[in-house]
Amino acid sequence: MLSAIGLNAVQETAYQELVAHGAADADTLASRFALPVRDVLLALQGLEQQGLVSRCGSRPGDWVCAPPAVALGPLLSQHRHELECAELAAAKLAAEYRPEADTPVVHDLLEVVTGASAVSQRFSQLQLGAEREVCFLILPEPLAVAAEENSAETLAMSRGVNYRVVIGREMLSGQHLQPAELADSLGRGMEVRVADEVPTKLVIADGSLGMLPLDARPAEPAALVVRSSGLLVSLAALFESVWRHALPLSLSGGDKAVMAQQPGPDSVDLQILSLLLAGLTDVSVAKELDLGARTVQRRIKRLMDVSGATSRLHLGWYASEYGWLTRRGS
Structure with a gap:
């Protein structure tokens, strides 16, 4: 994850290792990573230049990490600033971009x-x-x-x-x-x-x-x-x-x-559809079928969701096109 602030894989691994286990020398780290000592030493030197690690004064040859909250903050701020600059540059280029005068807009x-x-x-x-x-x-x-x-x-x-x-x-x-x-x-x-x-x-x-x-x-x-x-x-x-x-x-x-199986219309739904197509209002359909008006409206809403219909006219077309009404009585 630290590649976003410019660390390569060896540097990130070395820093994480020092954070987790404390001071260590390049030979010890190389042994843990199964890498050449030279590669690990170069990684540590790169981390040192960025202020993430330093040489241990009391134990020559050992390296210690700087506290992450202190060391990583400036790097994050720097890369955040660079990203903001890049975004501004991209916006400027997009604003300056124009097709050739004789090029169609399409x-x-x-x-x-x-x-x-x-x-x-x-x-x-x-x-x-x-x-x-x-x-x-x-x-x-x-x-x-x-x-x-x-x-x-x-x-x-x-x-x-x-x-x-x-x-x-x-x-x-x-x-x-x-x-x-x-x-x-x-x-x-x-x-x-x-x-x-x-x-x-x-x-x-x-x-x-x-x-x-x-x-x-x-x-x-x-x-x-x-x-x-x-x-x-x-x-x-x-x-x-x-x-x-x-x-x-x-x-x-x-x-x-x-x-999932998409629930289709049941027998009551089909009766509601038939009566609606016959020209009855929601209230009339509810009385005819001995249902509540809200129940009728809720069932119609579910059928519209199932069919993807955007209007009741569309729902009527869908019911006819996909054979819903032919199921009645079957």
């Missing part, structure tokens, strides 16, 4: 990335730059980055970025996605749902930057990066639509991924 909103290396880099940048949420639609074949190679996902989630992922049902077979990988993702807090059909690969970060594949030769993968625009709004709506109709996955007691 070029500032869309970017075509070509080649496995470039696609992989932009894919990682999109996730590492996210602050709140990353949304995925996933198909079996990776474009340039396999699921197990997506280290940016782990880093982003460690910062508290939420992941919502929809996978196709065929990926549960184990051929494309191993159960252990799926259980690990769920265990780290990722929200995963399963859809009968996923229309395209897609990733969207914070609703402001998206990426989806372009048709290209297998040897030359390509992707389209979409910034805030009407197109990105449409892609976000596509994700939300697929998400609403997908079934959630969760971990069972044995740390196995299990798919």
Whole structure:
């Protein structure tokens, strides 16, 4: 973790060892780490230059650590200041950036990335730059980055970025996605749902930057990066639509991924739908079925949540399109 303030692996290990066990000489530390004495000595000298360790006056050859609260504070402040300067520089560059006068504005909103290396880099940048949420639609074949190679996902989630992922049902077979990988993702807090059909690969970060594949030769993968625009709004709506109709996955007691069953309408729900479509009000439906008006409204709200409907008209269309009303009396 101390690499963030400029320490390499040997320096960090040496400092932690001195904090935990007190004074030691380079030979002793080298023996503990199974490293050449020269490497350990160089690490200690580097720590000395940063004020983290010093030579022990009473025991020549030994090194002691400076108190972490005292020694690390200035380094943290220095790197925090450097990061703030870098952020200001990035903001200034972003403000100064303008497309060429004869370049259409659309070029500032869309970017075509070509080649496995470039696609992989932009894919990682999109996730590492996210602050709140990353949304995925996933198909079996990776474009340039396999699921197990997506280290940016782990880093982003460690910062508290939420992941919502929809996978196709065929990926549960184990051929494309191993159960252990799926259980690990769920265990780290990722929200995963399963859809009968996923229309395209897609990733969207914070609703402001998206990426989806372009048709290209297998040897030359390509992707389209979409910034805030009407197109990105449409892609976000596509994700939300697929998400609403997908079934959630969760971990069972044995740390196995299990798919929840979305509760459909029962016989009372179907009666309510039929009466509503016949033109009755909520109050009339409640009297007809000897139910409370709030019970009717609560059931309608649940059916809208299940179907993803945004209005009662939409709910009526969904009930007809997906055969809910034909179940009545069956």
